[in-house]
Structure formats: structure tokens, C-alpha cells
Amino acid sequence: MFRTKAGREGTRPKHSLKTAARTVMAAQRFAESTNARDDDDGDGVQGATSNMHRSEATVPFNALIHFMTFSTEPELSKPWMMKKPQVSTGTGFYIGNRRILTNSHVIRHATSLRVERHGQPGNFPARVLCEGVMCDLAIVTVDNEDFFDGLPAVRLQEDVPELDDTVICLGYPLGATSITVTRGVVSNVHMKDLSLRGWNDENLLLAVQIDAAINPGNSGGPCFSYKTAAVVGVAFAGRLDVQGMAFIIPVPVIKLFIQSYERTKAAHFPPLPMLGISTQDLVNPSLRRLCFGGTMPPSRDGILVTEVLAGGCAARAGVQPGDVLVRIDGEAISEKGDVRFRGHERLDWVFLVTRKPSGSRIKLDLLRRPDGGAAAAGGKAAVAPGRGSLQHITLDVPLAPTPSLLPSLLDVDYTPGWVILGGLVFLRAGQPLLDQIISRGAGGGFTHVSSLMSLFDKDSEKAGVDEAVLLMDVLAHDINVSYEAYRGLLLHSINGTQIRSLKHLAQHYAANTEPFLHIEFGGGGRKEKHAEAVVLEHSLCELTQLEILSQHKIPNWCSDDCIPAHAGARAAASGASRMLADPMALLYALAGGAPVQLVPAGREQPASAGPPPPAHRAPPSDAADTPADKRPPTPPPAEPPRAEPIAADARPPTPPPRPSAPPAQPRAAVPAGLPPGRSPRSDGAQAPGAFSALRTYLGGDK
Numbered sequence: 001m002f003r004t005k006a007g008r009e010g011t012r013p014k015h016s017l018k019t020a021a022r023t024v025m026a027a028q029r030f031a032e033s034t035n036a037r038d039d040d041d042g043d044g045v046q047g048a049t050s051n052m053h054r055s056e057a058t059v060p061f062n063a064l065i066h067f068m069t070f071s072t073e074p075e076l077s078k079p080w081m082m083k084k085p086q087v088s089t090g091t092g093f094y095i096g097n098r099r100i101l102t103n104s105h106v107i108r109h110a111t112s113l114r115v116e117r118h119g120q121p122g123n124f125p126a127r128v129l130c131e132g133v134m135c136d137l138a139i140v141t142v143d144n145e146d147f148f149d150g151l152p153a154v155r156l157q158e159d160v161p162e163l164d165d166t167v168i169c170l171g172y173p174l175g176a177t178s179i180t181v182t183r184g185v186v187s188n189v190h191m192k193d194l195s196l197r198g199w200n201d202e203n204l205l206l207a208v209q210i211d212a213a214i215n216p217g218n219s220g221g222p223c224f225s226y227k228t229a230a231v232v233g234v235a236f237a238g239r240l241d242v243q244g245m246a247f248i249i250p251v252p253v254i255k256l257f258i259q260s261y262e263r264t265k266a267a268h269f270p271p272l273p274m275l276g277i278s279t280q281d282l283v284n285p286s287l288r289r290l291c292f293g294g295t296m297p298p299s300r301d302g303i304l305v306t307e308v309l310a311g312g313c314a315a316r317a318g319v320q321p322g323d324v325l326v327r328i329d330g331e332a333i334s335e336k337g338d339v340r341f342r343g344h345e346r347l348d349w350v351f352l353v354t355r356k357p358s359g360s361r362i363k364l365d366l367l368r369r370p371d372g373g374a375a376a377a378g379g380k381a382a383v384a385p386g387r388g389s390l391q392h393i394t395l396d397v398p399l400a401p402t403p404s405l406l407p408s409l410l411d412v413d414y415t416p417g418w419v420i421l422g423g424l425v426f427l428r429a430g431q432p433l434l435d436q437i438i439s440r441g442a443g444g445g446f447t448h449v450s451s452l453m454s455l456f457d458k459d460s461e462k463a464g465v466d467e468a469v470l471l472m473d474v475l476a477h478d479i480n481v482s483y484e485a486y487r488g489l490l491l492h493s494i495n496g497t498q499i500r501s502l503k504h505l506a507q508h509y510a511a512n513t514e515p516f517l518h519i520e521f522g523g524g525g526r527k528e529k530h531a532e533a534v535v536l537e538h539s540l541c542e543l544t545q546l547e548i549l550s551q552h553k554i555p556n557w558c559s560d561d562c563i564p565a566h567a568g569a570r571a572a573a574s575g576a577s578r579m580l581a582d583p584m585a586l587l588y589a590l591a592g593g594a595p596v597q598l599v600p601a602g603r604e605q606p607a608s609a610g611p612p613p614p615a616h617r618a619p620p621s622d623a624a625d626t627p628a629d630k631r632p633p634t635p636p637p638a639e640p641p642r643a644e645p646i647a648a649d650a651r652p653p654t655p656p657p658r659p660s661a662p663p664a665q666p667r668a669a670v671p672a673g674l675p676p677g678r679s680p681r682s683d684g685a686q687a688p689g690a691f692s693a694l695r696t697y698l699g700g701d702k
Contacts, residue, residue, distance in 0.1 A: 060153075061119075061179060062120075064171075065102075065116070065117060066089070068089055068116075077427070079427065091218060091220045098142070099140070099141060100115070102137075103219045132268070135256070137234065137257045154222060156254065160189060165225065168181060168226055169181070169213075169223045169235055171220075173215035174215055184212025184213070191205065192207035197435060203272050220236070221235045232248070233250045256355070270401070276312020277325075282304055291322075301335065303335065305366075311402065313398060313399055324366060325364065330363070358399055359400070414430035418502075421519075422544065424475075424480060425472045427502070467500075469490065474486070474487060493519075494509070502562055506563065511564075
């Protein structure tokens with residue numbers, strides 16, 4: 001290699017001839033060694049292909065699948081809406097038994113999924129069999145039999161690739177329609193949150209870091225071993241801020257996902273099992289000596305259990321704060337909290353838990369001081385001086401996810417829902433909702449976003465509630481003026497009644513008879529000493545509900561899973577009586593228009609005013625302000641065109657004027673205490689339940 005000196009471009013360095021000679025000799029030696037390696041059969045004849053070409057020949061390129069995903073993500077902060085549709089591409093590969101493996105984020109929220117085989121014409125619709133958000137894997141199939149004709153299946157390598165092993169990644173990056181090949185080596189093996197959310201230190205699975213290039217579109221593609229041509233992982237992530245750092249999901253995690261689907265046939269991979277404990281390393285000599293009864297132990301094993309979450313499998317098995325966790329399934333845990341993986345490689349101790357499915361069992365070896373000074377109220381450790389021999393305790397623990405006030409998986413343990421009271425939008429709290437809030441930056445505009453994040457270390461049993469309810473937004477109106485600053489607070493109670501869930505909130509509002517709604521906020525089911533409070537008038541909530549919903553194109557005051565049964569029946573009967581009392585409203589509803597708007601009690605319109613126009617129609621002309629009994633009669637219709645004159649006595653008599661329209665009946669009022677019914681839909685379609693409400697009122701539905 002020739003180099004130039006700084007500031008003297010084009011000048012050769014000293015001894016340039018000797019340097020060139022050494023370079024030529026090195027190239028000759030490299031060529032000889034390459035020829036020797038290419039002589040596979042030992043007959044002295046050089047192979048026809050290079051090492052890379054020879055390895056590529058054994059890789060099943062035809063097993064690759066190109067994905068095109070049309071998706072619409074739900075707007076969790078406004079659960080009645082969906083985000084803008086998107087189109088993305090990805091990669092997958094055939095694993096046999098009519099199954100295609102890819103990443104979960106490739107097919108997430110898909111409304112239409114199209115797949116194509118490598119080197120074969122044809123675009124086929126596909127459907128998802130199972131999706132695992134926590135492991136970022138998905139199984140997809142195609143119903144068309146022609147798709148699988150001659151499609152080869154890949155072979156999965158049992159072991160995790162060794163460090164410095166060469167790997168080959170295949171995929172369709174950056175919108176490519178033909179296969180792209182990149183190559184690199186294994187750089188590291190560690191534990192990682194494959195969902196890339198990072199909310200919990202126990203939601204960790206095995207991951208492999210490589211230096212091969214992985215770009216958007218490579219996701220879901222196979223990563224082959226250069227030695228065995230077997231799949232060693234699935235490409236799923238890369239780093240844009242550094243060079244040569246990408247990640248694949250290794251085969252042990254792939255098999256855990258596939259075996260879970262084969263065992264349950266569920267559409268979603270379940271949450272990962274967790275012990276439900278918090279730990280602290282015992283590297284500090286003083287802390288270590290104290291936790292081991294005043295003497296330094298001979299080994300460097302063991303970590304301190306600082307907290308045990310109520311409802312978790314560790315708490316149910318008898319683990320206490322202050323215990324020293326020494327081994328899991330016979331594998332020693334070091335003072336830093338890691339375990340031996342292979343050779344000199346070490347992994348976080350969580351690896352011994354999440355490598356097993358929920359329902360399996362593990363054995364914990366603990367050391368506990370007999371004085372019990374380490375355990376404190378509230379499930380947290382308060383390490384205090386104590387002496388005496390340590391008790392060795394062995395517990396058999398069945399693995400299960402830890403219940404939490406903040407569910408983690410959309411459509412698995414978290415379902416979006418809402419209740420709107422006087423413009424205050426209450427939502428069901430969950431990690432997916434928090435992900436969207438944080439992704440907007442600056443806490444998503446929340447003043448109290450920390451109150452939602454405080455739920456990570458709380459469970460429903462301790463808080464005394466079934467789920468956390470969050471004040472997500474305030475739809476501006478005179479009824480809720482100055483309440484905008486309370487967005488992000490967690491609901492505690494209404495009129496002194498603690499709210500246990502979003503559905504309980506809707507039921508409590510529908511059954512309320514108090515004139516005011518005194519809404520108190522707190523954290524995780526606990527009211528703070530100086531908690532913020534909001535007051536609304538119940539009657540004003542009823543009067544303004546339809547107006548607020550119509551302004552923001554919201555279909556109902558609460559989601560379908562929260563509608564109180566008795567309130568729905570009463571609202572349906574009230575709506576049916578309104579349509580019978582107002583024939584024009586009945587005809588409009590039957591013709592497919594928007595449902596009628598109910599007039600609150602005490603605000604009936606005079607009979608001479610007639611029914612008001614629908615909300616989404618243009619108001620009528622000046623005749624709308626003229627009483628019906630004073631309007632001029634309808635002029636007679638014009639005579640039909642005549643081809644030739646006819647005698648006057650043969651003409652048909654002119655029809656008499658049409659009588660005036662009868663005065664409209666008064667509109668029925670909403671009974672006090674009732675939440676309003678459905679608001680007009682933005683698309684003008686007939687609201688669900690218009691006919692069923694009428695049939696119920698007439699006695700057609702029992």
C-alpha cells in the first residue's frame with residue numbers, strides 16, 4: 001500500500017521499491033494459500049468457486065419471502081380513531097409446515113398483507129397465525145396452495161453462534177425487490193428487550209450482535225451461518241448512530257416462540273414469565289459482609305432481593321425482601337447478578353427465567369437470616385445489622401407473568417377504551433399508551449406524565465383496583481374551563497367512591513343522582529394527601545355531551561366495552577319515544593341519516609318551531625323562522641307540456657292547494673341522570689341501534 005506524506009501530495013516515501021516488493025510477495029503468499037484451500041478434494045486442482053460463492057451455493061435463497069404490508073395503527077390517545085395508513089416492506093423465510101417466519105413489527109397492525117417468493121412470479125395474500133411482540137416474531141401463512149409448490153424450507157441451527165463466527169444476512173432492504181446479501185461476524189451475545197421499549201428489566205431475551213449491515217427492509221430476514229448454511233437468527237434491528245452494530249434473534253428464542261404456538265395455537269405470544277423481584281448486586285464488601293451475617297463468604301455468589309412485588313410468582317412461593325438469591329436451577333449467580341453462559345461468556349440472571357415458557361417451574365436457592373431484620377413493610381428490604389447462621393431455603397416456583405396496573409401488550413392484556421364526562425377524556429392506562437405518549441417527546445404535552453410511569457412497580461392487588469384510569473385529554477368547552485392542566489393524572493374517586501376500572505367509571509356516572517361530580521385524582525389507586533380535584537355539574541354534562549361529541553366527531557360517550565347495560569336500554573327507549581313523537585326525525589333516521597339529538601329536560605322547543613335540521617345539514621331558508629300555520633300554501637304544480645292545443649273543456653281541473661303542514665309535536669326530554677345517546681356520525685351513516693331501539697320501544701325485541 002502506498003501512502004503520501006502530509007502536505008506533499010504525490011511524493012513517494014523512502015524505500016518505496018522495497019515496500020512494493022514486500023507487497024508483491026505478500027500477495028503471492030495469499031494467492032497460494034487461497035489455492036490450497038480451494039483444492040477441496042486434494043487432487044491438486046483448484047476449485048471452480050471461491051469460499052464465499054461455495055457457501056452461497058448451499059444457502060436456500062429460494063426460501064426467502066418478500067413482504068408488503070398495508071397497516072393502520074390505532075391512535076391509542078384517541079381510541080375512537082386510527083392513524084394514517086402506511087405501506088412498508090420486509091422479509092421473511094419459509095420454515096416448513098406452511099409457515100413463514102418474520103418479525104412482529106413487519107406485520108404489526110396489518111390491514112392487508114401481500115407476499116412474493118424469490119425468483120417466482122405471483123403476489124399472494126397472507127394472514128397472520130401468531131404474533132409475539134415481546135420476542136418480535138410472527139408466523140404467517142398463505143391459503144393458496146400454489147404458493148408452497150417447490151418452496152424449500154430452511155434448517156435451524158440448534159446452538160447460538162460463537163463469537164467471531166461469520167454470518168450471512170439476506171433480505172430486501174430499502175425497498176429492494178431482489179435479494180441483498182451482507183456478511184459479518186458475531187460480535188456479542190447478551191440479553192436485550194426485543195420489543196425495544198425498555199420498560200422492565202425482567203422482559204429480557206437472548207440477542208446476538210453482529211457487524212453485518214442490516215437496514216430497514218432487512219427485518220424478518222434470515223441470518224445464515226457461513227459454516228453450516230443453517231439459520232442462526234432473524235434480523236430485527238440496527239443502530240443508526242454507530243457503525244457495524246446490528247442485532248438478530250437467535251434460534252433458542254425462535255424455538256420458544258414456535259413451541260408456544262404449537263402448544264396453545266393462540267394468536268398472540270403470551271407475556272414473558274417474571275419472578276417479580278428487584279435485586280441489588282453485592283459487590284461492595286461491607287454490604288456483602290452484612291448480608292451474610294457479619295462474615296465474608298468464601299464465594300462471590302449471591303445478589304440481594306430488595307423488593308418482592310405482591311401477586312408475582314416469587315411472592316406466592318415465599319420469597320422475602322432481604323433474601324440472598326444464590327442459584328437458579330443449580331446455576332450460580334455472581335455478586336454482579338450474571339450467570340455463566342458458555343466458556344467465559346456471561347449473561348444477566350434473567351436469562352435463566354425467560355428461556356422457559358410460562359407454566360414451567362424453576363428452583364430457587366436462597367439464604368435468609370433467622371432474625372428477619374432484612375424484611376420491611378411494603379415488600380421492600382431494609383437491611384439492618386444482624387448476626388447468626390444463615391438459613392438455606394430451596395423454593396419450587398411456577399413461572400407466570402407478574403400482574404401489573406400497567407398492562408404491556410396491545411390486544412393481549414391491554415385493550416383501548418374511553419369514557420368522556422363533560423369533555424374530560426378518561427382512558428384505560430397501559431404501556432402501549434405510554435409508548436405513544438413518550439414517542440411524541442416532552443411527555444406528550446402531559447403535565448403529570450410521571451404519575452403514569454409510577455405504575456410500573458405497582459400491582460392491582462396492592463392498589464385495590466382492577467386497572468388504572470388516566471385523564472388523557474380535556475376537550476375544550478365552557479363546562480371544563482381551566483381543567484386543561486390536569487391532563488395525565490390518574491383517577492382515584494368520584495363523589496367519594498373509588499373507581500376500580502374504566503367500566504366502573506361509566507357505570508358510576510350512569511347511576512349517579514348527585515347534582516355535582518367531585519372527581520379526585522391520585523396515583524395507582526391511592527389518593528394523595530393534597531390530590532387535585534375537578535368538579536362538574538351533572539346536569540351540564542348531560543346538556544353539553546352531544547355538542548362536545550359532535551364537535552370532535554366522537555361516536556359515543558364511552559367505548560362499547562364500557563356501556564352500562566341499564567343505561568343503554570333507557571337511552572334506547574328514550575330515543576325511540578323521541579322518534580315516535582317527531583315523525584320527521586323518524587323518517588330521517590329510517591332513511592339512513594344521523595340519529596336524532598335528544599333535547600334535555602326543561603329545554604323543549606315550541607310546537608310551532610318544528611323539528612330542527614340535522615347537525616350536518618345546511619339550515620333551511622327564512623321559512624324556518626316562520627310558524628307553520630302562517631306559511632303561504634304550496635303553489636299548484638305546473639301544467640304538463642302539451643304537444644298540441646286542446647280544448648279548454650278537455651283540460652284536467654287544477655288540483656286544489658296542498659294543506660298546511662300540521663304543527664310538530666314537542667320533543668321528548670331526556671330523563672334526569674341519563675348519559676346522552678350516540679352522537680351523529682361524521683360519515684353521515686345511520687348509527688347502530690336506530691332500528692333496534694325502535695323495535696325495543698314497540699315491544700319487538702324481548
